[in-house]
Amino acid sequence: MKYNIAIDGPAGAGKSTIAKKVAEKLGFVYIDTGAMYRAMAYYYTGKGINCEDKDAVIAEFDNIHLGLKYIDGVQHIFLNGEDISGVIRTQEVGENASRVSAIAEVRAKLVAIQQDIARNINVVMDGRDIGSVVLPDAELKIYLTASVRVRALRRFKEYQEKGIEADLATIEKEIKDRDYRDMHRDASPLVCVPDAVVVDTSDMTVDEVMDRIISLVEQDTDE
Ligand code: DC
Secondary structure, eight states: OOOOEEEEOOTTSSHHHHHHHHHHHHTOEEEETHHHHHHHHHHHHHHTOOTTOHHHHHHTGGGOOEEEEEETTEEEEEETTEEOGGGSOSHHHHHHHHHHTTSHHHHHHHHHHHHHHHTSSOEEEEESSIIIIIOTTOSEEEEEEOOHHHHHHHHHHHHHHTTOOOOHHHHHHHHHHHHHHHHHOSSSOOOOOTTSEEEEOTTOOHHHHHHHHHHHHHHHHHO
């Protein structure tokens, strides 16, 4: 049976944590599309190219080869043969990924790769445009969200655990700015499609969110 799950939502809503667990539980492949935008941003930043400079960004396309590999079930992303999974999780790369993702040509390049992967296998894919553009025919679409305050607090705790100094008000502002950019760009902005199930995780534990999604899959596949 072919079954794809699309999970979209703003930064920090818990998409990757949830998508990973749902995929594990169902034996599906988890695809983190944000990592692809981050990999592009990482490349440009390393080259000193402004992620908003459309012509300069497009001119480099032939020099960028992305690869995905699964090692012990975990997605690793390769840029020109180098595993960069460990270095793309920073705030700076996230900001630049948000900028570079506003360029329609960048999106077209990555969407083609994402659609190709999902064609023959069951996937749980997370991002901003999965239900709207990448997998419009996905069997289940989830819009995962949480209040700005809760998302900022989650990120603040993550930083604290890692011993990174952080300021809650600054994080909150960064989240608001990134939401605005992702939701208001011309090229496939983040939207909640009408056929998505909205799950607000502000007052939910990871297990509760998981149970909710698994029960939606079960309802669907029992029919
Ligand atoms: O989910 P993330 O934080 O890793 O994503 C980084 C940025 O990439 C995000 O701010 C917007 C962009 N993105 C996108 O435009 N479309 C996707 N499918 C995934 C990410």
